[in-house]
Amino acid sequence: MPQLNNDRYLRALLRQPVDMTPVWMMRQAGRYLPEYRELRAKAGDFMTLCRNPELACEVTLQPLRRYPLDAAILFSDILTIPDAMGLGLSFGAGEGPKFERPIRSLQDVLSLPIPDPEDELRYVMDAVRVIRRELNGAVPLIGFAGSPWTLATYMVEGGSSKTFSRIKQMMFCEPQTLHTLLDKLTISVTDYLNAQIRAGAQSVMVFDTWGGVLSTPAYQAFSLQYMARIVAGLIRDHDGQRIPVTLFTKNGGQWLEDIADTGCDAIGLDWTIEIGDARRRVGGRVALQGNMDPSTLYAPPAVIEGEVNRILAGFGAGSGHVFNLGHGIAQDVDPAQPECFIQAVHRFSRRYHQ
C-alpha cells in the first residue's frame, strides 16, 4: 500500500499535532451532487450502487474530485447487515428503507444468521479494496456500520419510525428478546468492521442514529453497552497503523463521559451541543468530530464562515478535532456551497495549530 499523502484526519483522531483541522462531511457522497444522481439514475436504485464495487468506488471518489476533503468514506448503507441477515431490504421512492420480513418475535431473532463479511457482504469488502486502491494514498478511507440499537430499530419497526413504538414495546415487555437481537448484531457489526479494516479501512465509525430516543438507563443497557463490546472487539492496529474508532450517538450530548468510557478514540457530536463544553468534559480522553448544523450549508458564504469560526474557537487550540457536519448533508444543498465551508475550515484553523 502507498504511503498516505494526507494523514491529517487520522492524526487528529489520535490527538497528534496537525497543520490545520481536517474536515469531511457526513454523506459527502450523495444526492446533492449531480454526478451522483446521474450515476444512480443509470444504476436504477440505491442498493445496486452499493452492491457494485466499481460504482461504489466511483461514488465514494466523486466529492474528493470537487473538494479538498481530508478523508473518504465508503459509500454504503448501515442496513447492509440486516439485509444480509435476510430481512429483504428495499428503498421505495422517497419513502426510506423498508424490510419485507421485520423482526417480531424471539423465534425471528433466533433464526437470524450471523452474516459472513467475506461471503454475503463480500460486495462491501470488495468496494473497500477497490476504493483503497483507487485512492492511492491521497486521503484515508473511513469504514462504518450502524450501532446494534440503531439497526435493531429498523429491523423491528420494519423501516424508519417517528415513535419507535414496536421496538420500545419489545424493550419494555420482552427485554430478553431485544438483548438476544442486540447480541447477534454486536457480533455481526464487529465481524463486519474488522473485515473492513482487513480490506483496507483506515478508521471506522459506528453510527448510533437513534440512541438519543432512549432514557439514560435504557441508552446504557440497550445501546452503549453493545457499542462498548464492539470497541473492545475491533482490530485496533493493522499493517503497523493504529485504526481509530469513532462513536456517534445523535442527540447523545448528555452521555459523552459514558461514551468516552468505552475506550473509543473519538466521539461524533451533533450540532445541539457546544463543542467547547464537550471538550472540557471529555477532550482529555478522546478526539471530537463535528459539529456544524448541516443546514448551515444553505447559508451565504459569510454566514458559513462565521459558523466555522465559532466552532473552531469553541474547540480552541491544539489537535483532537475533526471538523464535520453534525449529521448528513442535505440533498438539496447547492454543490458550490461545500467548497466555501471546507476552505474556511482549512484557512481559519491554521492559527489554532501553531
Place this chain on the structure above:
Amino acid sequence: MPQLNNDRYLRALLRQPVDMTPVWMMRQAGRYLPEYRELRAKAGDFMTLCRNPELACEVTLQPLRRYPLDAAILFSDILTIPDAMGLGLSFGAGEGPKFERPIRSLQDVLSLPIPDPEDELRYVMDAVRVIRRELNGAVPLIGFAGSPWTLATYMVEGGSSKTFSRIKQMMFCEPQTLHTLLDKLTISVTDYLNAQIRAGAQSVMVFDTWGGVLSTPAYQAFSLQYMARIVAGLIRDHDGQRIPVTLFTKNGGQWLEDIADTGCDAIGLDWTIEIGDARRRVGGRVALQGNMDPSTLYAPPAVIEGEVNRILAGFGAGSGHVFNLGHGIAQDVDPAQPECFIQAVHRFSRRYHQ
C-alpha cells in the same frame, strides 16, 4: 369560582409542600381512550372537536373520570394560532397537520394578522370557561400554546418536517424575515395565553416541541429569547392566585440553566435527561415536570412501577416535581395502563414528602 379541592399540581409548580407528587399525562385527553375515539368519529374531525367548547370540555374531562389525575389540560392544538392567522389548517387521515397557505416570504409574514383571542379564537376561550365551570374545583386547569419557533416550523414547512430545511434556509438566508414572524407569534401567543388565564386557566405551559433541532446559539436567538418575552408578558397573578408558567423544550436538556433564566416557574423535561441531574442544575430556581418515557406505558405493571420509583428517587425528597410523561401518551396504549402508573406515583411518592 369554587375553591380548589386538589391544588397539589399548583403547589408543586410553586415548590410549596405537598402530600404526594402530583401527576398528569401529556395528551391525556386523546386517541388511546375509546370514549375519545367515539366522540371524534361523531364530530367528524379533530378541529371540529377543538372548535366546539362543549365537545372540547367533554374530551378534557374524559381522562379525569377514569384516573385520579391532579390536573386537567385544555383539549386543543398548538396550531390554533396559525389557523386563526388564516393559513388554512387541515389534518389529513394519519398524515399530521397541513397548511394550505404556508409562509414563504417576508410579504407573507407582513400580511399576517395578530388574532384577537376573544374573536377568531373565542372558541378556545369558551372551552376554557366551560371546562373551568364543569371541573367545579376538582383539579386545576392547564392552558397552553406552542412556542413561536415551534409554530413557525409548521407555518414555514407547511406541516410536519423531518429535516426543517425550509425554516432553516429562512433562518440562515433571511434571518430578519424569521425574526419578524417570531415577533408576531410572540405577541399572538402572549395575548392568547393571557386570554386563557382571564378565561380561567390556572397555569399555562409553552410547548417548544422543535427547539431541540437548533444549535445552542440558534436556540437562544430563535426560540428561547421569544419564550422569555412571553414569560415576561404573561399575567402572573389572577383572582388572587399565582399562575405558574412551565416551559418545555423537547431535547432541550442541555439548556436548562438558560430556560430557568427566563423567569418561568417550571421546566418540562423529556425522558433523555436524568431528573436528578436536572434538579442539581436548576432545582433551586424552578420546579421540574416529567420525565418518564411514554413508551413505558406499554410495559407490565412491575416495570412501570420500577420506572416511577427510579424517577421519584432521582428527584429525591421535597416539593418541586410534577410527575409526567416526557412527551404525549401513545395512541395505542391500553387505557388500563395509566391507572397503574398514576397510582404508583401517588403511592410511592408519599415518603418523599414527609
